[in-house]
Structure formats: structure tokens, C-alpha cells
Amino acid sequence: MADSLEFSQKVIEATQTKIDWYNANVMPELVDDYRLFHTCIKNLYDLMIKKSLIKPDPYKLDRKISGIKPLDNTPFIDGERTTIIGARFSEYETMLDWICTYYKFSIDTLKIPEIKKLVDYNNSFLWNSLSPNNTMPNTRGLGQLVFEMKHGADMLTTSSINDILAKIQKATGNLTKVLKELTEFQKEVYKYKIRAQIIFNPKFEKDKAFSSQEDELAAIKKLFPSTFGHEPFYTQLVEEITREDQANNREELQAALLDKLGIKEDKSKQKTQTVDTKEMLLDAVHTLCSQITPFGEVYAKLGENNELLQSASNSFWAQFIAALKKAFGIPDKPIEYELVIVDQTANTKRKQKVDFNTFRTEIQKKINFYNSFAIKNSSGFRKFQEAGEAKVLDFLNRQITDIQKTSVLLKAFDDYFKNNAPADKRSKIKGLSMELMAIKNNSVNTNQRRAEYISYIEEQEQMKKLGIQN
Numbered sequence: 001m002a003d004s005l006e007f008s009q010k011v012i013e014a015t016q017t018k019i020d021w022y023n024a025n026v027m028p029e030l031v032d033d034y035r036l037f038h039t040c041i042k043n044l045y046d047l048m049i050k051k052s053l054i055k056p057d058p059y060k061l062d063r064k065i066s067g068i069k070p071l072d073n074t075p076f077i078d079g080e081r082t083t084i085i086g087a088r089f090s091e092y093e094t095m096l097d098w099i100c101t102y103y104k105f106s107i108d109t110l111k112i113p114e115i116k117k118l119v120d121y122n123n124s125f126l127w128n129s130l131s132p133n134n135t136m137p138n139t140r141g142l143g144q145l146v147f148e149m150k151h152g153a154d155m156l157t158t159s160s161i162n163d164i165l166a167k168i169q170k171a172t173g174n175l176t177k178v179l180k181e182l183t184e185f186q187k188e189v190y191k192y193k194i195r196a197q198i199i200f201n202p203k204f205e206k207d208k209a210f211s212s213q214e215d216e217l218a219a220i221k222k223l224f225p226s227t228f229g230h231e232p233f234y235t236q237l238v239e240e241i242t243r244e245d246q247a248n249n250r251e252e253l254q255a256a257l258l259d260k261l262g263i264k265e266d267k268s269k270q271k272t273q274t275v276d277t278k279e280m281l282l283d284a285v286h287t288l289c290s291q292i293t294p295f296g297e298v299y300a301k302l303g304e305n306n307e308l309l310q311s312a313s314n315s316f317w318a319q320f321i322a323a324l325k326k327a328f329g330i331p332d333k334p335i336e337y338e339l340v341i342v343d344q345t346a347n348t349k350r351k352q353k354v355d356f357n358t359f360r361t362e363i364q365k366k367i368n369f370y371n372s373f374a375i376k377n378s379s380g381f382r383k384f385q386e387a388g389e390a391k392v393l394d395f396l397n398r399q400i401t402d403i404q405k406t407s408v409l410l411k412a413f414d415d416y417f418k419n420n421a422p423a424d425k426r427s428k429i430k431g432l433s434m435e436l437m438a439i440k441n442n443s444v445n446t447n448q449r450r451a452e453y454i455s456y457i458e459e460q461e462q463m464k465k466l467g468i469q470n
Contacts, residue, residue, distance in 0.1 A: 004210055004245040007254050008195040014261040015192035019107045021263050022185065027105040030178055037171040038096040039445045040164050045093050046293045046438050047161065053145045054086030056434060063091065065098040068117040071124035075137045085141040092124055112186050115179050122176070127169050159375055188261060190234065191241050198223050213242035277453060281392045284449035285384050287442065288399055289374040292367055294438035298410060299363045301430040305417040306335065306356055308425055339412035354409060363406070396450050403443050410436060
């Protein structure tokens with residue numbers, strides 16, 4: 001009996017240490033993988049909308065999420081593909097956004113039933129077998145839409161789609177691996193709690209329990225309801241406890257369990273500590289290209305909204321004068337809008353006049369610029385490869401700041417058009433909320449990669465000061 005209690009104490013200490021390790025090391029990586037996964041899904045969603053393969057979900061912003069629920073995967077007819085997949089994929093992206101923003105990743109919350117929900121939700125679309133011939137309705141429907149999107153597309157679009165899908169497959173592969181490992185560890189956490197809360201419980205009849213495996217199982221089962229309430233009783237896992245305590249080969253089982261609970265440093269991860277910092281920066285630079293799609297949508301919508309307001313405010317005589325100017329090549333006066341700029345950090349508002357055509361031209365320049373290095377073997381991208389890290393980091397800093405300023409002006413334009421359009425034309429104004437959200441998500445992704453680079457460089461500098469060589 002004493003040996004069994006001593007072993008239980010070792011298991012409790014080892015499991016608690018590993019729980020702390022999981023919460024400090026594995027859970028943050030799991031969140032990062034989900035964020036990458038969500039970014040890719042959002043980019044694919046935006047691309048399908050841009051190509052008119054699906055329509056924006058009108059109920060997207062109204063959807064309330066309180067927990068992870070499986071995605072509907074019932075069959076549908078081909079004629080409903082655009083509508084059904086559009087709605088389901090929108091729900092899929094919204095759930096991933098909720099997971100990344102609100103879900104608490106820890107050993108306490110990620111129990112086996114929750115892990116199963118995550119796995120089932122991740123697999124709502126089977127990314128490694130995305131095909132129009134897949135037997136699963138969601139995967140088959142999305143596979144058909146992706147096939148249509150690639151068919152006849154230009155090289156840049158095809159490359160972008162392939163890059164997004166490759167990153168999704170990598171992210172889901174990592175998620176599946178970690179969630180599988182977590183499932184196995186949660187079984188040991190379950191056993192650890194029984195050892196800590198039942199075997200060391202004063203009401204646990206130790207002498208009788210340790211007389212046989214059957215008696216130990218019965219003793220644990222007797223105290224389980226009062227100790228764990230409505231938690232399920234997993235007979236198979238409790239039988240593992242009794243074998244580890246009393247089986248003829250218990251010494252072998254105990255050694256195997258303590259080895260399993262030990263924290264093993266991943267040698268492959270140790271090697272990657274000497275990372276290519278230039279590659280980290282280049283990866284961050286390339287994420288800027290994900291802004292091409294939302295900025296393209298913004299460019300088009302701004303033009304349409306401006307035409308709507310200008311046509312509404314122009315009298316017949318003004319339109320006649322404009323036609324004459326166009327005929328004789330006389331330039332029009334600049335179109336200026338007085339926007340209300342909201343500073344979220346200072347919680348202040350100010351008015352600013354903005355030349356519409358100049359602003360819209362700057363957006364087009366951004367799109368063209370990002371397109372110039374969207375493909376990694378392009379001459380535009382090679383310029384970054386040849387530049388020093390300091391210059392590339394400075395470029396990233398300026399781009400992130402510039403995108404933030406542009407987003408503020410876009411939000412102001414969005415509010416202006418909505419508030420100043422005539423009542424009879426207000427429904428025709430095209431909102432920018434979806435594009436602004438996409439720009440924000442893409443910026444978060446870029447900023448996160450930049451921060452990882454800066455953090456790594458600072459860590460290396462600190463280690464050098466301390467005389468530690470990596």
C-alpha cells in the first residue's frame with residue numbers, strides 16, 4: 001500500500017508540472033495556429049466574394065456565438081451550392097474568429113469533449129481532400145467553388161489560392177497533431193485527479209482497496225459521485241489506475257507512465273531556435289500582399305459611392321457644364337469631402353478635408369505595389385531578399401503605420417457616404433465594414449510576425465549580454 005501511495009504522489013507531482021508546461025508552452029502555440037488558420041480562411045472567404053462565387057453573409061455581424069457547435073453538413077442540390085456554401089463558410093469563419101478572440105485555451109477548459117468539438121469543427125471542410133468529387137457535402141461544395149475560382153484565373157490569383165490552401169493544410173495538420181496529443185494527456189489528467197482527490201481522500205478505504213484491483217476499482221467508484229459530481233466515470237481509465245497500482249507488471253507500467261509524463265525537449269524545435277531572422281522578416285513582408293483583395297474591393301466601392309453622391313447633388317445645369325468641360329478637356333475641380341476622423345486611442349473627433357481622387361489613387365498604388373512582390377520569385381520580392389534587415393524592418397514599420405492611417409480614413413469615408421447619401425439612394429451605398437475587418441485581420445497577422453522578429457532579436461541580444469551563446 002505504501003508503495004502505491006508513493007507512486008500516486010509521484011504521478012500527481014509529474015502531472016501538475018506537465019499541466020503547467022502545457023499551459024505555458026503548448027496553449028500559446030495552439031492559439032497561434034488557430035490565428036493563422038483563421039487568417040487564411042478569411043482571405044479565402046474574401047477572395048470567393050470578390051470572384052462572385054459566394055455572396056456576403058447579411059447575418060454575419062448579427063450571429064451570436066456562445067460555444068463551439070458542429071457545422072451543418074447535410075446534403076444540398078447543386079443549384080443551392082453558392083447560397084449554402086456561402087452561408088456555411090461564413091459561419092465557419094465567424095466561429096474561428098470567436099475561437100481566436102474569446103476561447104480560453106487551457107488544460108482546465110480543453111477537456112476531451114471540448115477537444116472533440118474542436119476537431120469536428122476543424123474538419124467541417126476536409127482540407128487535404130478538397131475536391132468536387134468528395135463524398136462530404138461541405139468539402140465537395142467548397143471544392144467545386146475553388147475549382148471554378150482557379151479555372152481561367154491569372155497566375156497571381158492561382159498562386160494566391162494555392163498559397164492560402166497550403167497554409168490551411170499546414171495549420172490544420174498542426175492543430176490535429178496537438179489536439180490528438182492533448183486528448184491523450186487529458187486521459188492522464190483524469191487519472192491524476194482521481195489519485196489526488198479520491199486515493200488521498202480520508203474516506204478512501206486504502207487497506208481494502210489495495211487488496212485487489214477489483215476492490216480498488218469499487219472503492220474509487222464508490223467515492224466518485226460525491227467527489228466529481230456529474231463528470232463521466234470512465235471505467236477503462238480507472239482500470240488503468242488499478243493496473244498501475246497492483247498488476248503483476250506494475251513496475252513496468254509505472255516506469256512507462258512516469259516517462260510519459262516527463263517533459264521532453266523537442267530537438268527539432270531546439271534546432272529551429274537558430275532561425276533565419278531574414279526569413280522571418282520576409283515572411284512578414286509577404287503577408288502584406290493579403291491586403292490586395294480588401295483594398296481592391298475598397299477601391300471599387302469608393303468609386304461607386306462617390307458617383308452616387310455626385311450624381312445626386314448635381315443639378316441638370318451642373319451636369320451640362322461637366323459634360324462641356326469633359327468635351328474641351330477642362331479639368332474638374334478636386335472633389336473634397338470633409339470627414340470626421342475618430343481617434344480611438346484618445347477618444348476624440350476632428351474634421352479633415354480629403355481629396356477623394358488623390359486618396360483613391362493612393363489605394364490603387366498600394367494594390368499595384370503589393371502585387372509587384374506577391375509572387376516570391378518575382379523581381380519585386382528579390383529586392384527585399386537583397387536588402388538589409390534594418391531596411392526591411394523599417395519598411396514594415398512604415399507600411400503598418402500607413403495601413404492604420406488608411407483604415408481610419410476609410411472608416412471616415414464609410415460613415416460619410418452612409419450619413420450623407422439622399423434617403424432614396426442610401427440603400428445603394430456599399431458599406432466597407434467587411435473590407436475594414438479584413439484589412440484589420442491582415443494587419444494583425446503582419447504585426448504579429450514583425451513582433452515575433454523583434455522579440456527574437458531582443459532575446460538574442462540579451463543572451464549575448466549575459467554571455468550565453470545560442
